[in-house]
Amino acid sequence: MIDTHAHLTDADFDADRAEVIERAKEAGVEKIICILCEFNEKNLAIFKELLSRDFIFGAAAIHPHDAKDFENRKSEFLKTLGFPKVVAVGEIGLDYHYMYSPKEIQVKVFEEQLLIAKEKNLPVVIHSREAPADTLDIIKKQKPRRGVMHCFSGDEKEAKEYLGLGFYISFAGPLTFRNAAKPKEVIKMIPDNRLLLETDCPWLAPQAFRGKRNEPAYIKSTYEEAARLRNTTVEKLSDTVTTNTKELFNI
Numbered sequence: 001m002i003d004t005h006a007h008l009t010d011a012d013f014d015a016d017r018a019e020v021i022e023r024a025k026e027a028g029v030e031k032i033i034c035i036l037c038e039f040n041e042k043n044l045a046i047f048k049e050l051l052s053r054d055f056i057f058g059a060a061a062i063h064p065h066d067a068k069d070f071e072n073r074k075s076e077f078l079k080t081l082g083f084p085k086v087v088a089v090g091e092i093g094l095d096y097h098y099m100y101s102p103k104e105i106q107v108k109v110f111e112e113q114l115l116i117a118k119e120k121n122l123p124v125v126i127h128s129r130e131a132p133a134d135t136l137d138i139i140k141k142q143k144p145r146r147g148v149m150h151c152f153s154g155d156e157k158e159a160k161e162y163l164g165l166g167f168y169i170s171f172a173g174p175l176t177f178r179n180a181a182k183p184k185e186v187i188k189m190i191p192d193n194r195l196l197l198e199t200d201c202p203w204l205a206p207q208a209f210r211g212k213r214n215e216p217a218y219i220k221s222t223y224e225e226a227a228r229l230r231n232t233t234v235e236k237l238s239d240t241v242t243t244n245t246k247e248l249f250n251i
């Protein structure tokens with residue numbers, strides 16, 4: 001199994017990060033993509049340490065929440081993209097739910113980071129919350145070379161649009177929620193060669209751990225639910241996600 005989206009630098013893991021990684025390995029997690037969105041000294045040191053492990057890869061970007069601080073953070077962000085084993089720009093996108101940064105600034109920063117990814121020939125990890133039309137418009141306009149819609153919560157129509165643009169679709173813990181009718185339907189129509197799974201930990205723990213801090217080891221229940229919905233086995237699904245992760249992130 002691979003966890004394609006984990007925020008392992010988050011302070012929620014400060015007390016037991018080494019154990020969290022050990023538990024992930026014991027649970028059968030073979031690779032983790034660690035997403036870095038805050039470039040302070042402490043996080044950068046943790047990120048570098050994590051990347052020194054052969055099964056951990058990285059992605060870095062300014063999150064839409066922090067779009068208003070883009071100029072201040074840009075140089076650290078660009079420097080981080082140059083670290084060995086940083087394989088993607090992400091997560092980037094639009095979040096009209098919290099609106100920590102004004103819409104126009106989010107749009108501008110999203111477009112700029114798409115451009116940076118293109119220049120560096122890196123795939124993009126897209127965050128889109130309550131902004132389906134604008135996200136799609138910008139992606140259609142900017143045409144990133146490769147990318148994934150992370151923690152996908154859209155409907156079948158939206159999924160088809162992104163599949164048509166060559167995107168991968170990734171599902172997280174909410175797939176396992178009892179009341180999650182939409183992702184449980186949408187995941188059935190994603191072709192094998194476009195499917196990814198993730199935790200988005202420390203958030204969005206699967207149903208069995210709901211309310212707790214999430215961690216990579218818990219991804220097993222998301223694989224189990226995805227396998228059940230797609231009428232396959234966890235083993236076959238793991239192979240599929242592994243192949244897709246290699247393709248998308250070039251690892």
Ligand SMILES: [Zn+2]
Nearest residue numbers: 005035091200
């Ligand atoms: Zn995330």
